[in-house]
Amino acid sequence: MDRENRKLLQAIQKGEEQILIYGMGKFQQDVEYIFDELAVEAYLIDQCPIEGHCDRPVFTLDAWNPGTTKAKIVLICDFDAEEVRQELLAKGISDAHIIVADELFLLLDDELDPVLAARGRKLAVLTDCNKGSEVSKTCGLDALLVRTPEALMLECVEVGSVKLKDYYFIVATREFEHGICVLEDLGLKVNEDFMDSDILLMPKFSEMLHETVYAQPEDQPCDCDLPFFNLIIGNNFWPFPCCPAGVQGKWADRERLYYRTWTQLWNSTWFKIFRLSMLNKTYCFCNHHFCNRLQVKAGTTDKRVHFETSEKPRHLQLEIDYTCNLHCPSCRPGPRAATLERRRLLDAIVKDAIENHVLDDLKLTRLAGYGDVFASKYYQKLLYGNKKRQDLFLITNGNLFTEDKFDRLLPCYENIDIYISIDAACEDTYNKLRPGGSWHKLMQNLEMLARKKREGKIRFFRIQMVVQEDNYKEIPDFVRLGEKLGVSDCYMNNLRQWGHMSIDEFERKNILNPDYTVKDKVKKYMEDSYVVSRPEGFVRFDFMK
Ligand code: SF4
Ligand code: SF4
Structure with missing residues (x-):
């Protein structure tokens, strides 16, 4: 051009x-x-x-x-x-x-073009892993690879003569927060002086728009308006309009919160193009195999739908802090709490959310898909607001969920739905599958919650279990525990591979056959006479790929 x-x-x-x-x-x-x-x-x-x-x-x-x-x-x-x-x-x-x-x-x-962002400066990739060379190759940049800014000074130019301000950096460190903090500590500013390498690896907006403009509209059974009011921020600070698995990986947005404010993300070009694919019914960025709203094979249509984008997200789900008081083998290899660098970014993100009233008018607040709400001061700052919100969907391991923490929720939400992940029906199994937790404390807190439910202060109360080799025999006792507590339902899903288990370990613990059917030895407990005689909907199995 x-x-x-x-x-x-x-x-x-x-x-x-x-x-x-x-x-x-x-x-x-x-x-x-x-x-x-x-x-x-x-x-x-x-x-x-x-x-x-x-x-x-x-x-x-x-x-x-x-x-x-x-x-x-x-x-x-x-x-x-x-x-x-x-x-x-x-x-x-x-x-x-x-x-x-x-x-x-x-x-x-233009908005994601590093050459334009650099405004005449030389481009440098800040890296501590081989992602750096990948980025420089993919982007065709004449990039300078450095391990740290100090190495840049020593290796590439005369010591003392380098001016960091002569460079525009692309951050390609293994932990994204590490690169940000290194550069900020050197006085450089996000976006003004450096950008995230991951946005360079996503398809360009022009390609994305071309895809949906030229695609054939699909005659799907129902229209989807989720991206017009729903926002999920994942563990790596990437935004999603619905479940991350719903968006085809190639097209997923890589503009992280922190590089963008909440408002910028919500009104970003990516979201706008994604929403267009709902309005023109092409759904070309959605994973048809995963989404239960979409048929894989649908006819064509010449219809269009109309949805308005809400000014701010109305439903918000956050998975931004992996800090947890437990370290379940089904989730992580060992104890994990936010690093100093991650905490610095979280401080800024939470401050931005509070100052800009991002959560004030939420219809649905959903915390937290990853990490535990009561082990994270950031989640708690977002959980307890000054303005009453409508619905709370709270998932926690329950160990730190004491009565005072529950009572503080009452003035903050119209409706409270509680989901407690337990993964066991007895202390021994609990200790094995939920290291770091205390069965005794959990039982105390569950009984407190059961009382709150009886008092009408909880709208929905679920206990849930990731069914695996070490606990499948406890399915009937898990349901008995739920009945004793008076929960709304007992939910069980299967173990998932997040890349933290070896293939052998996963195969040993997984309760599904390679064709995703349930193993016979597990079925026996699912079909236990006590389990199957519970009222309809009280026991829920949700086993999927
Ligand atoms: S994947 Fe499904 S739920 Fe997600 S935006 Fe597309 S149609 Fe909607
Ligand atoms: S309690 Fe939840 S977030 Fe914490 S380690 Fe276990 S599965 Fe992961």
């Missing part, structure tokens, strides 16, 4: 240059959703009459007299752009005044 062309495209994008759009339909609607500042004077169409109301003039190409419209630029929003270009040229429109929408798409890539 040459400079003049870029200037013109930028003027079109910002609505500073009036345009005519050639094309009416999916392509044009998709373009106008993403580029919502376009100054459109009128639409041009081919010979086919269009149905429906339009608040701007519409001309067929034959009937259009270029002298009667003020706009000189025609933006082609049509799947056969070349044919349209020829028609416009034949009509006497200058080639310089014909823009194909795909050219506009390229402008979206």
